[in-house]
Amino acid sequence: MTTTIKPPETQEKFSTLTERQTKRHEKLIETTYRNNIDSDYTEKIEELSKSFNYNNNRDHYWSESEQSLLYASPLYEVASPAQKLALNHLHWFTNYNYISNSETETVNFNQVTSSVFAAIGGYETLSRELSFETEQEYYHINAFRKIGLMAANALIGKKGLNTLLKWNSYKLTLGQDPLPTYKYYALRSLAKRMLSGRKQQYSPYLRELEQKNKFILKAPTAGMLGRSLEYSLPLQSFFTFNWGSGSPFMACQFYTIRMIANLYLKNMEHSIAKYCKKLENKGKFIPTPTAISRYHFLDESFHTTISQLLAKDMYKAFPKPTPYEKFVGNMAIYMMQRGTLGGLSGVLPHRYFADDYTIMELVYRLLQAPVFGMSSEDALDWMKRCFCQEHEGFYVASKNRQRLLGEMRRFFNDVDYLWTVNREMRVMAARGSIQTAIQSNTKTFEQFSRTVIAENS
Numbered sequence: 396m397t398t399t400i401k402p403p404e405t406q407e408k409f410s411t412l413t414e415r416q417t418k419r420h421e422k423l424i425e426t427t428y429r430n431n432i433d434s435d436y437t438e439k440i441e442e443l444s445k446s447f448n449y450n451n452n453r454d455h456y457w458s459e460s461e462q463s464l465l466y467a468s469p470l471y472e473v474a475s476p477a478q479k480l481a482l483n484h485l486h487w488f489t490n491y492n493y494i495s496n497s498e499t500e501t502v503n504f505n506q507v508t509s510s511v512f513a514a515i516g517g518y519e520t521l522s523r524e525l526s527f528e529t530e531q532e533y534y535h536i537n538a539f540r541k542i543g544l545m546a547a548n549a550l551i552g553k554k555g556l557n558t559l560l561k562w563n564s565y566k567l568t569l570g571q572d573p574l575p576t577y578k579y580y581a582l583r584s585l586a587k588r589m590l591s592g593r594k595q596q597y598s599p600y601l602r603e604l605e606q607k608n609k610f611i612l613k614a615p616t617a618g619m620l621g622r623s624l625e626y627s628l629p630l631q632s633f634f635t636f637n638w639g640s641g642s643p644f645m646a647c648q649f650y651t652i653r654m655i656a657n658l659y660l661k662n663m664e665h666s667i668a669k670y671c672k673k674l675e676n677k678g679k680f681i682p683t684p685t686a687i688s689r690y691h692f693l694d695e696s697f698h699t700t701i702s703q704l705l706a707k708d709m710y711k712a713f714p715k716p717t718p719y720e721k722f723v724g725n726m727a728i729y730m731m732q733r734g735t736l737g738g739l740s741g742v743l744p745h746r747y748f749a750d751d752y753t754i755m756e757l758v759y760r761l762l763q764a765p766v767f768g769m770s771s772e773d774a775l776d777w778m779k780r781c782f783c784q785e786h787e788g789f790y791v792a793s794k795n796r797q798r799l800l801g802e803m804r805r806f807f808n809d810v811d812y813l814w815t816v817n818r819e820m821r822v823m824a825a826r827g828s829i830q831t832a833i834q835s836n837t838k839t840f841e842q843f844s845r846t847v848i849a850e851n852s
């Protein structure tokens with residue numbers, strides 16, 4: 396394959412990279428792209444999800460028992476083997492529901508930024524790799540949704556599932572109007588004015604969507620970024636304009652956010668991949684969701700390589716960021732620290748979002764489903780013990796969160812334009828204590844039980 400990174404002449408004088416470093420980047424992109432298209436992990440994911448049948452997988456653990464909803468809580472200690480299996484399967488469902496929401500965001504931003512690189516010229520292989528990754532995400536999302544929903548349907552029934560399906564749009568529907576066109580263009584022009592003075596091409600992908608009126612009135616997303624931006628359409632749009640503004644620095648900057656998502660996912664998925672390998676080595680039955688997690692882990696390793704390169708090194712090939720660009724980039728990371736990384740769950744060992752309301756809803760439905768068969772009163776009683784009182788499950792989650800914090804710090808440590816609060820992940824470090832989680836759960840639980848009691852009376 397021919398050399399693909401040839402920064403335009405105007406950019407060469409800005410680059411702080413040596414020729415050797417630039418060559419190394421080129422090679423890494425080409426190798427990653429080649430290896431990614433030569434691999435067949437996505438095809439395997441598609442095949443496995445097509446033939447998935449819950450009954451064939453229901454008697455097996457899909458991951459180590461430690462990766463179960465309510466693991467190490469008082470309820471887990473008294474749960475029967477069948478109940479423990481259900482908790483293990485619902486851990487897979489809740490995690491991949493969140494991952495599929497986040498990958499929907501990735502699909503959008505991969506295209507926004509890839510078209511910026513394509514417009515600059517000289518980055519054809521990178522654009523091809525990003526388009527290929529986007530295609531892969533569609534298959535991942537389909538598999539996660541299909542399997543997760545089939546499992547949840549079997550375990551908590553249609554009625555319970557219908558309540559839960561509003562998750563993906565739960566807060567989106569609370570008093571949120573679509574972004575009016577005038578606000579959209581006001582935000583767009585603000586971003587454009589702040590970034591003026593640069594010779595750059597606004598993302599052709601975004602322009603095309605605007606021409607078709609497709610981007611403008613969409614609902615906010617509910618993945619890691621959307622939740623961190625508090626489900627705010629204006630905020631989501633604002634960041635989109637900046638990452639798609641045409642500034643190559645901003646296009647690379649998006650990949651710090653993608654890297655946070657990559658590390659978050661790896662923190663949960665690596666253990667499932669290892670569990671899968673263990674079953675394979677012992678010649679045991681491998682449940683379909685376990686195999687899908689492993690192939691996904693392998694697919695995502697290519698994506699992580701690209702996120703890392705763009706977020707940590709490649710931005711240096713372009714003009715240095717302006718104070719405004721640094722501000723927007725730092726704000727995005729800061730919001731991720733406060734949002735998706737800003738809490739701790741006592742019932743899901745790999746969830747760090749501060750608000751457990753939706754998880755309470757899931758647990759409440761599950762405890763009344765045939766597998767647990769509790770009354771509403773008993774369900775609320777157990778929930779209070781699991782969400783609002785200290786138990787071992789909080790410590791398991793806290794340990795996983797500390798590991799993730801360490802990885803984030805190692806990654807951001809030498810990204811030179813970051814504020815100290817981001818470079819050292821100070822917000823994430825300051826949050827996520829067990830005491831804060833219990834206090835916040837107690838407040839949320841009071842609100843939740845009031846709603847339930849009102850509904851039942």
Ligand SMILES: [Fe+2]
Pocket residue numbers: 498531532535691695
């Ligand atoms: Fe994915």
Ligand SMILES: [Fe+2]
Pocket residue numbers: 501528532695698
């Ligand atoms: Fe990905």
